[in-house]
Amino acid sequence: MGCGCGYSAQNVSSTISEKGSAQKEIHVVDEVETKPLVDMECKKCGHNKAYFWSIQTRASDEPETRFFKCQKCKHTWREYK
Numbered sequence: 758m759g760c761g762c763g764y765s766a767q768n769v770s771s772t773i774s775e776k777g778s779a780q781k782e783i784h785v786v787d788e789v790e791t792k793p794l795v796d797m798e799c800k801k802c803g804h805n806k807a808y809f810w811s812i813q814t815r816a817s818d819e820p821e822t823r824f825f826k827c828q829k830c831k832h833t834w835r836e837y838k
Contacts (some may be wrong), residue, residue: 792826799827800834 792808799807807825814822823836 758800759815790826790828794828797825799825799832801832802827802830804829 772801790808792810794806795809796805797807797809798805804827806828807811808828809823809825811821811823813819820838823838826833
C-alpha cells in the first residue's frame with residue numbers, strides 16, 4: 758500500500774466478513790502513529806524512542822504539557838515544565 762510520498766506499509770490490513778445474504782468485505786487498517794519520533798527513554802521498558810506531542814492542559818499563561826508514548830511498549834507519560 759503506498760501513498761505517493763515514498764512510504765509503503767506491508768501487512769497492515771485485515772479482512773472482516775459478515776454473514777448474510779450478501780457477503781461484504783470491510784478492510785480495517787491497523788493504527789499507524791503519525792506523531793514525531795524523538796530520543797526519549799521509556800521508564801517502563803528502557804527503549805530509547807518515543808512519539809511526542811504537546812497539549813495546553815492548564816491556563817494559557819502556563820507552559821504546554823508534553824506527552825510521550827514509547828515506540829516499543831506503548832507506555833504513555835507526560836512531562837511538565
